[in-house]
Amino acid sequence: MDMKKRISLELRDRNPAEVQQLVLDHSLCAVGQLEALSDFSSLQELSLVGVGLSSLSNMPSLPKLHTLSAGGNLLSGGLDSLNEKCPNLKTLNLKDNKIKELSSIQTLQNLKNLRSLDLRGCEVSALPGYRDAIFTLLPALSRLDGAQQDPEEQDSEGEPDDDEEAGPPEDDDDDDDNDDVDEDDSSEGEEDEVGLSYLMKEGIQDEEDDGDYVEEEDEEEEEEEEEEDGDVQGEKRKREAEDDGDDDDDE
Structure with missing residues (x-):
């Protein structure tokens, strides 16, 4: 598709003077067809990638153009026309062209607003100290x-x-919570210790009480045994006395 036909398709019944962006990549640019862009007085971005350009000398005046992409063409020079035709260029993409000499780039010095330049794939980018x-x-x-x-x-x-x-600020609340937990743990530990001591004391007291009770039982048993022994001995003595009385009567 040649460039004129491509321009007609891109317009879509719009007024060329109102178009701000135009993409004509990979259309066929015959000699003099760039002049058809002269009606795009408000154009700010223009893409002419792979259209077969060998020179930009026929570039029309585009005073508002700030971005020009012309990579993948046959450009080796003739960039000086941009100084006059596109004085407000800020971004210029010329990668994969035939630019070999630094002198071709030197002609862009009058583009005071130029901030970005792309020459990747051009022979000039392989020169020592190029950057x-x-x-x-x-x-x-x-x-x-x-x-x-x-x-x-x-x-x-x-x-x-x-x-x-x-990182995120440390949460003081967590520290406070930890302190509370530690205090609770310590208080619980103290309570456990007190409770344990109390139980141990209670156990010791119970053992002592049990011991006293056992001793009292033993004493009572001994007293009962002594009383029984006394009763037995009394009975024995009584019987002996009776036997002695019987013997006296018989005589």
């Missing part, structure tokens, strides 16, 4: 190939704050 050189050429740039200028700054963005690392 430092790009940031030197474009001092306003803060992001290159999806990474922040300062790797430490990027790492710090993913680190949690001290407040986030800190």
Whole structure:
């Protein structure tokens, strides 16, 4: 599908001057067809991925455009036209193109609002000192190939704050509860000790009382035995006296 037909489909009966976002990826861009975008005066985001572009020299004036994606094309230069046609660009995606020289990137210096540039897959990204050189050429740039200028700054963005690392505050109520439990346990222990001592004392007293009772029984038994012995001896003496009386009578 060529680009003109694709543009007609994307419009959907809308007024081109009111369109803010337009995606024309993988349509066929013939020579001069970029000029058809001149009616999109309010366009802010434009995607031209894999449309066969070899130059951006025919880019129409898009003063409100802040994001341009032109990856997967045949661009090797001619980026200087963006300075005039798209002066408010903030994000420029040129990955997987044929850009080989740093001089091609140097022409973007007049894009004062450019903050993000993607050149992954381009030969220029394999040059020694490429990353430092790009940031030197474009001092306003803060992001290159999806990474922040300062790797430490990027790492710090993913680190949690001290407040986030800190765990939840300790619950003082739990400590109070534990103290209460310890006090209860100690008081119960004291009660058990007192109760045990009391029982032991009671047991000792019972044993002493039982001992006294046994001794009293033994004494009573001995007294009874003595009384019985006394009675027996009295009877014996009485009988002997009677026998002696009988013998005297016989004489």
